[in-house]
Amino acid sequence: MSEFPDTPTQAEEIQAELERCRNYLRFLADIKLHRRLRRQIDPSDMVQETMLKAYAAWDKFAGSEPGQRVAWLRQILMRTILHALRDAHCAKRDIAREQRLEGLIEESSRRIEQCLAADESSPSAAVQQAEELMRVADAVYQLPEAERIAVVGYYWQGGTLSEISETLGRSAPAVAGLVHRGLRRLRGQLIDMDSRELTNT
Incomplete structure (x- = not known):
């Protein structure tokens, strides 16, 4: 079988x-x-590299269900980021001016290793989580950019309002408003998605 589609x-x-x-x-x-590593490792680059790897290995995937495919993609992404983090760790002397860089690399590496370990110990749970996160992700990226950055930064990246305010160039109270509006909009979008799915079944 060829490596690429015929x-x-x-x-x-x-x-x-x-x-x-x-x-x-x-x-x-x-x-x-970790958001402070974005200057060294671009998330968009990690996604693109993952998609290229998945494309090349598509016919090697042994699963049969869509959810299994999504969980497989997550594993490729996590390993791709983990390799990039290890490369950054090896090169940290060249970018030593970045304070706390080593600690941030280790923190992100630990998160990803825990994610991979959880997938391997419970494949069925990994599939279910992947399917649920797909819905959330699609809704998140429908949010206006400022609301998306605020909601993701506050609820998923563990950032404080003051840290997110630095990223957005807005005051902490303004960021709190973005978080509140973004979360409300996100919930509404998820409800709409559920309604559409029920209508189509």
Whole structure:
């Protein structure tokens, strides 16, 4: 069997499936990679590299269910980020001016290793979590940019209002408002998605 798809139609189907998972992969990269490491490791680059690896290995995947495919993509992403973190750790002397860099690398590495270990110990739970996070990710990336940064930063990245205010260039009270509005909008979008799914069943 060849490493890449043999027909244009098959290639288009794979690319469409990968694009369907892009928000999910982007969301995972955003919440697992410490925000202070973004200058060294770009989450978008990690997602793109993951999609290229998955495309090349598509016919080697042994699962049969869509949720298993999504969980498989998550493992590829986590390993891709972990390798990038290890490379950054090896190169930390070259970027020693970044305070706390080593600690941030270790923290992000620990999160990702825990995620991979959980997937391996309970594959069925990994599939269920992947399916749930796909819905959340699609809703998150429908939010206006400022609300998305505030909500993801506060609820998933563990940032404080003052830290997020530095990122957005807004006051802490303004960020609190963004978090409140973003969370309300996110809940509404998830309810709408559930309603559409019920209508289509």
